[in-house]
Amino acid sequence: MSSTKKPKQATRADVAKMAGVSESTVSYALTGVRPISDETRERIEEAMKTLGYVPNAMAQALASKKSGLLALLFPVGERGFDETDFEYVEAATAAAAEDGYQLLLWPNAVEDVASLRKIVAQGLVEGVLLMEVRAQDPRVEVLRDSGTPFCLIGRTDDSQDLTFVDADFSQWGPMALHHLLDLGHTNIGVISMSSDLLEAGYGPGVRTEKPLLDLAKRLGITITIKHAKATIRAGREAFEELTAEQPDITALIGFNEPALIGALEVAGARGINIPEDLSMLSFGISDEAENMTVPAQTTIGVDGRELGRMAAQYLVARLNGDKKSVLQYLTQPQFVDRGSTGLAPLGQK
Amino acid sequence: MSSTKKPKQATRADVAKMAGVSESTVSYALTGVRPISDETRERIEEAMKTLGYVPNAMAQALASKKSGLLALLFPVGERGFDETDFEYVEAATAAAAEDGYQLLLWPNAVEDVASLRKIVAQGLVEGVLLMEVRAQDPRVEVLRDSGTPFCLIGRTDDSQDLTFVDADFSQWGPMALHHLLDLGHTNIGVISMSSDLLEAGYGPGVRTEKPLLDLAKRLGITITIKHAKATIRAGREAFEELTAEQPDITALIGFNEPALIGALEVAGARGINIPEDLSMLSFGISDEAENMTVPAQTTIGVDGRELGRMAAQYLVARLNGDKKSVLQYLTQPQFVDRGSTGLAPLGQK
DNA sequence: GGACAATGTCGACACGCGTCGACTACTTAT
DNA sequence: ATAAGTAGTCGACGCGTGTCGACATTGTCC
Known part of the structure; x- marks a missing residue:
């Protein structure tokens, strides 16, 4: 019967005694701050092994002022x-x-x-x-x-x-716009993250939107933004609102993974083909998330x-x-x- | 200019000195292990406040053998x-x-x-x-x-x-089966988690499947299980395989949230109405996940x-x-x- | 042969705290 | 008046490390 008694952790003193050396020698064997003869080191290491010695983290931290x-x-x-x-x-x-x-x-x-x-x-x-x-x-x-x-x-x-x-979120919007403009898109919808996050000053949202809007204006691209919470349901609603307001959008940028899935669902149900009828481009989707959307999304994101x-x-x-x-x-x-x-x-x- | 020098943390000694008491008195004022006069306690607390004293976690842990x-x-x-x-x-x-x-x-x-x-x-x-x-x-x-x-x-x-x-995963299957049987379902599909997880002995999977299968056999219910990885794509494929093999299933149990979303997408695209054409019941979906599926899922899960x-x-x-x-x-x-x-x-x- | 450095080891102390024993000044019961 | 507490405080020590200074031993270079 393996008793679950407290197996008191061996200390440096125990190791020193068993190896027949002083405590500081054990320390130096451990840290290598000062040279130790191979012979002594071996004795110490053997003692450590048989005692199952592991330095106490808190004592180490206290003495060295480094907790690791x-x-x-x-x-x-x-x-x-x-x-x-x-x-x-x-x-x-x-x-x-x-x-x-x-x-x-x-x-x-x-x-x-x-x-x-x-x-x-x-x-x-x-x-x-x-x-x-x-x-x-x-x-x-x-x-x-x-x-x-x-x-x-x-x-x-x-x-x-x-x-x-x-x-560098400031590049995401311009990069997306240039890509889409090259393909002939001039009326683009965006499903972004919730307004709450933006108002709280959530960086990825704030830093992305402005450069995107600014460049779109300069290029004469129509942009319509919907903010949605990070749920599939919210994404569905956002897509429906978006297409109701702007029936002529030919491309959609998503910056909200769950909402994007919702948008894809609605698009699929309506028989909208991607990318033939509607181009889609997603911000910030990772490789792992690739399998989370069907069809897989062309992405601008971060490693x-x-x-x-x-x-x-x-x-x-x-x-x-x-x-x-x-x-x-x-x-x-x-x-x-x-x-x-x-x-x-x-x-x- | 707020200098970012290292503002050396005050120690118990500093507090004791400022309050004009011994170090142990400071300790007792802090822990309440021994009585301290209100007068002294106030002096000590004031000193602590002006010095911004916070006990050093590692020293505390070392001395008390409790790290918290x-x-x-x-x-x-x-x-x-x-x-x-x-x-x-x-x-x-x-x-x-x-x-x-x-x-x-x-x-x-x-x-x-x-x-x-x-x-x-x-x-x-x-x-x-x-x-x-x-x-x-x-x-x-x-x-x-x-x-x-x-x-x-x-x-x-x-x-x-x-x-x-x-x-208590063993109850999930039976509870689901009774619910579905009451509604007249006798041919039920299951989209469960990946075989890898099951083979690794992942409890929720292992403990759920057996009681479900056992009871289904006793009740004469046909069960068809598909194992899928936790992606939407895998869920789509699983659903397609499942309906190909068993076109007559009238209910689907899901135990894999992303895959379930994939199944829902395929069902939606095929014009399958839920619950009129197909009943769906999900294991382990939390309240927060409620908005992640459309339609929302009837659920057997855990708090x-x-x-x-x-x-x-x-x-x-x-x-x-x-x-x-x-x-x-x-x-x-x-x-x-x-x-x-x-x-x-x-x-x- | 001696000056010097490098190697290898030990003892002592500090890190910042918890806590035990002892001590004083009272209070209360006898 | 004396014994027996109780409240309030202090000094000393221990927790298990890192590390500094000192010492002994050995080798090296003139």
Whole structure:
């Protein structure tokens, strides 16, 4: 019967005693800060193995002032996690691990500044990764004057002094318009994210729409935007409203994955063929989401893995004392043609 | 210019000095373990406030052997997070917070037993919550003989000695069958999750299918199961195969949200009306997902919040020294009628 | 032969906190 | 008046590490 008693973790003292050396020698064998003879090292390592010794994380952290922990502030009660989020969480975790750091997802509401302040003050984590950053984000201020290194995934309006990685959303609209204009589309509908998110200053929404609208005006393209919540149902309604208002649109840009699926459903039910009758182009759909829409969507998006990896690396750079250099990174949009766009049906050549 | 210098955190010594008391007095003022005069307490609290004192988490943990941290092992490289997962993560976080614990999501692959062993050995977390539990899960053994208290969300095949919360999946199939049989359905299709998950021993799949098939045989109901990956595309294909093989099915049970959406799309395109031509019933769709399907689905599922809350509470109970009592909880299935089932079309009355 | 550096090891202390034992100044029961 | 508490406080120590200074040993270069 395997008793589930508390198997008291062996300590450095135990290892030292068993190996017949002093405690500091054990330390140096572990860290390599000072040379140790191969002979002694072997004895120590054997003792560690038979005792199942693992250094106590908290004692290590206390003594060295380095916990090896990074926090990824994990938004709760918000827009849910989509595939892209997953991608960069995974990539950031892996990148942090490569540098010897553990990345923890710390559930925390965006508004809960008090908890955040306590988290960084109690010194458990060495650095913080912030996602779902808003245009004006109260958390940034807290982090800034806490002295804790941090890196944003996204950015605030006023971020020239900050460390961040973000997608270059300003290019998404123009890139999409040029592509569609080349195909002859001059009347384009957009199904974007909910107005709530925009008003809260959600970066991807804010930064994308304006350049898109500005360029459309310059190019003489008619744009009609519908904002929808991130549900299939909302997407259906948005598509119906959109086509009712503007029956002549020949192309649709989607920036809201669930809503896009809803739009596709309605289009399918109406016998609208894609791309023959209607071109479709989606923002921000990840590779994993490719199978989530039928037909697959031609996409302008971001490499989530790249973002996550860069974020972790920037943060680690700050931890390693790089206080001076500007660490800011904007990923170029990725255009993936999956055949959901084609020549405009009226063929104005 | 707000300098971003390291504002060295005040320590207990600083507070003691400013308040003119000993360090231990500061401690007792904080913990209340021993009485402190109101007068001194006020001086101390004022000092703490002006110094911005927050106890150092690692020192506290080291001295008290209590870190106040719980880990929720967060599966990476797996089936993604769905809405229900979110629900119980959120609920568990909240429940843990109520008992004074922080719940961290610790990204960790299910197979990465070595990391897990290190995590619990280094003593950073006091307890562990395990999700995505498999029928045979190597992590359980590691936790068991590490002595770290843990609680499963889900269970293994051999879990009579373990602490867990889980949905009572064995009831889902029978409940669904009785409901459908009452409506006159005797030929039922099922679109379930991918075979990969089942073979890996993914509990919800395994525990649901057998009772469903057994009861169907007893009742003389024809069941045809298709396994599909969790994508809309796979759901479309599954539905097409299913209806090709069994053109006479009058009801469809879905246990795979994305695939279900795909099935709905195909059904819609074929002009199949729900529930007039085909009844549909879904397993495990959460309230949040209600808007993700059109029409909304009649559902047999689980209250994710309840699960998460119970899991956290059970774990905390173990931490508080409750070693003896059996802490195991199976949630009753929740039936929510959203009108997607109706009388079988052939009307065998 | 001695000066010097490099190698290998030990002891002592600090990190910031929890907590035990002891001590003082009272209060209450005897 | 004495014993027996109780409230309030202090000093010392321990938690398990990292790391600095000191020391002994060995090798190297003139």
